[in-house]
Amino acid sequence: MKMQITQLKETRSELDRTLDFRARDFQISQLTEKVNGLQEQNELFRAENAKIKQHYKELYDSIKITRAKHTDQIAALKNENESLKVQLQHTASSVTTNQVKPKVLAPGKYAIDVEPIPPRNRNNREVHLVYLRHLKESVDTLREIVEEAKIERPLDRSLAFACRYTKHSQELLEYVFGT
Missing domain, CATH: 1.20.5 (Single alpha-helices involved in coiled-coils or other helix-helix interfaces)
Known part of the structure; x- marks a missing residue:
């Protein structure tokens, strides 16, 4: 075993x-x-x-x-x-005042400049000042034209409004030039 x-x-x-x-x-x-x-x-x-x-x-x-x-x-x-x-x-x-060409000639002695500022000159201060001078001269011319027309037709309401509008525009431009 x-x-x-x-x-x-x-x-x-x-x-x-x-x-x-x-x-x-x-x-x-x-x-x-x-x-x-x-x-x-x-x-x-x-x-x-x-x-x-x-x-x-x-x-x-x-x-x-x-x-x-x-x-x-x-x-x-x-x-x-x-x-x-x-x-x-x-x-x-x-840009000088001699280069501006009138766009619209009113009857007689008036020339109006309505040319806008070109987009490339929109941020230029000198161009704006020249433009404002031309605009002021144009508004003065417009006011003279409107006043002469108002003398010829004193009852015409649209001429009265235009006279008031040009007067306000002229005052506004004088204010802008003053500041």
Whole structure:
């Protein structure tokens, strides 16, 4: 019996070793499968990462190109702005009363200037002052015309209103010139 027990123990230890090897082989195969799966995932992530890097590189290049274009556009606009400033200064300094051409001639001796300020000169103080002087002269001329017409037709209500309107316009322009 003792012998049988020792044999059984030996058999059992051999079986345990075999089972141990089998269990370890099974564990190794499972771990190998997991590692292979992780390696496949890693390759997919690397491919995705390469695509994303390429996309961002294209975006960066596009931004560089766009920035260069905008820099060129800004430089061109600055140059244009400077040339317009020079042109505006030249225009403002060259505007005189001799350059104004009358648009409407009233019968007889009167000339009326009704030309508006060009849009490029709207923020120029000197041009506005010259324009206001011409406007004041035109309103004076209009008032003289209306008063002469009122003398000829004293009962005409529209002429009376026009006379009052030109008088108020003249007073307003004198006030503006005073300030």
